Amino acid sequence: xxxxxxxxxxxxxxxxxxxxxxxxxxxxxxxxxxxxxxxxxxxxxxxxxxxxxxxxxxxxxxxxxxxxxxxxxxxxxxxxxxxxxxxxxxxxxxxxxxxxxxxxxxxxxxxxxxxxxxxxxxxxxxxxxxxxxxxxxxxxxxxxxxxxxxxxxxxxxxxxxxxxxxxxxxxxxxxxxxxxxxxxxxxxxxxxxxxxxxxxxxxxxxxxxxxxxxxxxxxxxxxxxxxxxxxxxxxxxxxxxxxxxxxxxxxxxxxxxxxxxxxxxxxxxxxxxxxxxxxxxxxxxxxxxxxxxxxxxxxxxxxxxxxxxxxxxxxxxxxxxxxxxxxxxxxxxxxxxxxxxxxxxxxxxxxxxxxxxxxxxxxxxxxxxxxxxxxxxxxxxxxxxxxxxxxxxxxxxxxxxxxxxxxxxxxxxxxxxxxxxxx
Numbered sequence: 001x002x003x004x005x006x007x008x009x010x011x012x013x014x015x016x017x018x019x020x021x022x023x024x025x026x027x028x029x030x031x032x033x034x035x036x037x038x039x040x041x042x043x044x045x046x047x048x049x050x051x052x053x054x055x056x057x058x059x060x061x062x063x064x065x066x067x068x069x070x071x072x073x074x075x076x077x078x079x080x081x082x083x084x085x086x087x088x089x090x091x092x093x094x095x096x097x098x099x100x101x102x103x104x105x106x107x108x109x110x111x112x113x114x115x116x117x118x119x120x121x122x123x124x125x126x127x128x129x130x131x132x133x134x135x136x137x138x139x140x141x142x143x144x145x146x147x148x149x150x151x152x153x154x155x156x157x158x159x160x161x162x163x164x165x166x167x168x169x170x171x172x173x174x175x176x177x178x179x180x181x182x183x184x185x186x187x188x189x190x191x192x193x194x195x196x197x198x199x200x201x202x203x204x205x206x207x208x209x210x211x212x213x214x215x216x217x218x219x220x221x222x223x224x225x226x227x228x229x230x231x232x233x234x235x236x237x238x239x240x241x242x243x244x245x246x247x248x249x250x251x252x253x254x255x256x257x258x259x260x261x262x263x264x265x266x267x268x269x270x271x272x273x274x275x276x277x278x279x280x281x282x283x284x285x286x287x288x289x290x291x292x293x294x295x296x297x298x299x300x301x302x303x304x305x306x307x308x309x310x311x312x313x314x315x316x317x318x319x320x321x322x323x324x325x326x327x328x329x330x331x332x333x334x335x336x337x338x339x340x341x342x343x344x345x346x347x348x349x350x351x352x353x354x355x356x357x358x359x360x361x362x363x364x365x366x367x368x369x370x371x372x373x374x375x376x377x378x379x380x381x382x383x384x385x386x387x388x389x390x391x392x393x394x395x396x397x398x399x400x401x402x403x404x405x406x407x408x409x410x411x412x413x414x415x416x417x418x419x420x421x422x423x
Contacts, residue, residue: 001069008071010034010037014034017033018030022228028284030285031285032283032284032286035291038294043294044294049290055289056166058286059162059163061249062252063285064277065253066113066115066116066117066252067278068253069231069252069259070113071273075390076226076227076263076268078224078228079120079220080217081273082104083124083128084106084128084217086100087128090208092205093205094152094204102191105125105150106123110183111235113157113159114157114376115379119278122143123383123387124362132208132211137201138194138202140381140389141391143192144376144396145368147380148376148377152183152364154238155172156238156248176239182357185411186365189407197403204205206213222262230253237251248327278353284375290294318358320358322355322356323362324362326361326362326366327363327408328366329342330367331366331373331404332370334373335364338367340360346359362408365407366408
């Protein structure tokens with residue numbers, strides 16, 4: 001009993017520190033401190049810790065390649081180009097601008113991950129709406145929602161997807177085939193929810209005559225075109241990788257190599273770019289790996305696995321239970337530790353692939369109630385605060401309380417229907 005109490009106390013304290021961030025210290029400090037406490041107290045052995053980290057090495061390598069790829073693409077002016085393109089195509093119609101921003105966010109999230117949307121698209125989009133004198137709050141919430149809800153389509157769209165796809169040996173193509181229908185339902189539902197919620201705040205028109213041509217924000221046209229070509233080739237490579245016996249991240253790293261060479265030649269990429277990578281994400285994730293291993297050592301995972309295994313395999317009831325449980329846990333403790341725990345439970349119970357993907361829906365689309373539900377949401381809100389665009393926490397919670405369950409429910413039902421039609 002003492003061991004259980006201490007483990008749960010360390011885990012809870014770690015999560016609280018991640019959310020509160022005393023002294024504004026990065027989240028990585030607190031997960032690494034939690035991992036160190038688990039090791040120091042004998043709750044996790046060094047062998048356990050190493051095993052947990054090695055189990056996620058492919059996901060971490062893929063994450064590194066995606067972060068580097070996003071940074072290199074950002075050097076081309078791609079995100080500024082996309083934002084201005086959204087506004088120019090809207091032709092002064094503010095509702096069209098909102099739709100275009102949503103679609104751009106969904107595409108960027110799918111291809112370059114939700115962290116790219118949070119870190120690179122959000123500041124650019126906020127600068128654009130400020131210039132157009134359009135209310136920023138709807139766009140802040142849009143970025144938060146589309147970064148999370150739009151991350152279902154591909155393994156690369158979210159770290160949780162990488163962790164699940166690797167653990168359950170899902171190829172890029174198999175994952176995408178199963179998740180495309182739920183992703184479309186999730187996006188359609190989310191856009192309808194946001195448009196209705198902000199119906200009175202979005203103006204009918206905006207003045208966009210002063211906007212420059214999209215090409216004017218591209219500092220080097222040749223490098224920009226190379227970036228577009230590399231993204232297309234890398235995306236195709238993800239699907240071909242299993243046929244060639246390669247890990248998909250090999251194509252991402254190859255794409256990065258091409259962009260580094262092209263970027264240096266164009267004068268857009270310099271050695272200091274290495275320091276611009278979000279390196280803190282790696283100790284943050286590694287600390288969580290070790291801390292979750294401490295929970296696994298308590299036997300809690302085995303108990304949950306038994307409960308899940310008792311339900312009928314492949315049933316809609318089981319899909320909804322998995323999605324709902326993971327969504328709830330994500331809003332209580334953040335979606336990454338929730339996903340790691342869910343992954344262990346699902347592996348132990350030899351879960352049906354539909355149940356696995358339903359749990360992923362809960363982890364990706366579910367953490368929209370509490371601002372700390374996902375790191376992407378926290379980053380979006382941080383960028384908004386930095387730009388003087390504060391979105392009240394209470395307002396975000398009230399929206400999430402009814403929007404998140406609706407989105408998760410309809411998306412999970414779409415997944416269940418797809419499995420009923422194609423087994």
